[in-house]
Amino acid sequence: MRSFEFPIEAGHIQEFKRAVGDLDASFDPDAAAPPTFMVAADRYDPDYDRRLRSDRSWPPVAPESGSGFHAGMVFEYHRHPRAGEVLTATVADGEEWFKQGRRGGQLRFREIVTTFVDADGQLCVTARWINVRADNEVRE
Amino acid sequence: MRPEVGARHRQVVAEGLTRTQLVAYAGASGDFHPFHHDEIYATTHGFDQLFAHGMLTMGITGEALVAVFGPEGLDRYGADFLKPVWPGDTLTTELVVAAVHDDGSVDVEISTTDQHGTQVLRGTATGRLAGD
Numbered sequence: 001m002r003s004f005e006f007p008i009e010a011g012h013i014q015e016f017k018r019a020v021g022d023l024d025a026s027f028d029p030d031a032a033a034p035p036t037f038m039v040a041a042d043r044y045d046p047d048y049d050r051r052l053r054s055d056r057s058w059p060p061v062a063p064e065s066g067s068g069f070h071a072g073m074v075f076e077y078h079r080h081p082r083a084g085e086v087l088t089a090t091v092a093d094g095e096e097w098f099k100q101g102r103r104g105g106q107l108r109f110r111e112i113v114t115t116f117v118d119a120d121g122q123l124c125v126t127a128r129w130i131n132v133r134a135d136n137e138v139r140e
Numbered sequence: 141m142r143p144e145v146g147a148r149h150r151q152v153v154a155e156g157l158t159r160t161q162l163v164a165y166a167g168a169s170g171d172f173h174p175f176h177h178d179e180i181y182a183t184t185h186g187f188d189q190l191f192a193h194g195m196l197t198m199g200i201t202g203e204a205l206v207a208v209f210g211p212e213g214l215d216r217y218g219a220d221f222l223k224p225v226w227p228g229d230t231l232t233t234e235l236v237v238a239a240v241h242d243d244g245s246v247d248v249e250i251s252t253t254d255q256h257g258t259q260v261l262r263g264t265a266t267g268r269l270a271g272d
Contacts, residue, residue: 019165034199035214040170075217
C-alpha cells in the first residue's frame with residue numbers, strides 16, 4: 001500500500017478533456033473532474049513506471065515480462081472532485097480471480113484499488129484497475 | 141434521454157481517431173506506455189500498429205455519459221476493454237437504460253463500437269440523468 005497527493009488542477013482538467021475528445025474545452029478554474037480523470041493521478045505516483053524515470057531503463061514493462069494487460073476499470077463516485085482540491089490517493093491490492101480462457105488455459109484477473117479522499121478525510125472516488133494475464137502456474 | 145427502461149442515446153464520440161490524440165492522452169494521463177505512441181515498438185511486439193490506451197477509449201466513451209448525466213451526475217462507471225482501437229477508427233457509443241430506481245437514478249448499459257460494428261468497449265453506469 002502506498003499514498004501520495006493528487007492536486008486537481010484546472011489546467012490539467014482542460015488538457016484531459018481535450019485529450020478525450022472535448023477538443024475546445026476552455027479553462028474553468030472551478031471545473032468538475034471528468035469521469036475518468038482520476039486515472040491521471042498516476043502522474044503524481046512516485047512509483048508509477050509508465051513514464052521516463054532516471055532510475056529505470058525504458059521501456060520498463062514489456063509484454064514478454066508477463067505483466068499482462070489492462071482489461072477494465074471501474075470508478076465509484078462518492079463525490080465529484082473539483083479543480084483546486086488536493087486529494088490523497090492510496091493504492092492497494094484488491095481482489096484476485098481466475099477464469100477459463102476462450103483458447104484454453106487460465107486467465108488471472110487482479111484488481112488494483114485506489115481510493116481518493118479529500119482534505120477533510122472524506123472519500124471522493126474509488127477506482128479499480130483490472131489487470132489480466134495468462135496464468136501458467138498450477139494452483140492448489 | 142428519458143428515465144425509462146429501453147430509452148437510448150447514441151453518439152459518435154470519435155471521428156477518425158488520430159495518433160496526435162493518442163499522444164495528447166499520454167501527456168494528459170501520464171501513461172507513456174510505448175504501445176500507444178511508438179509504432180516501431182508496437183510492431184516489434186506483434187501488433188499491426190500502435191493502438192489507443194483502453195483508458196482513452198473509456199474516456200472518450202465518458203463524453204457520451206457526460207452528455208446524458210451531466211458533469212457530476214454519475215455514481216458509478218465501469219468498462220471492459222474488448223478489442224484494440226486503432227488510429228483512424230471512428231467510435232460510436234450507445235447507452236440504453238436498463239433499470240430505473242426508486243430514488244430516480246438509472247442504470248445504463250454502455251456499448252462502444254468501431255466503424256466496422258465491432259464492439260470495443262462494454263460497460264455499465266449508474267447515476268441521475270441531467271435535468272431530471
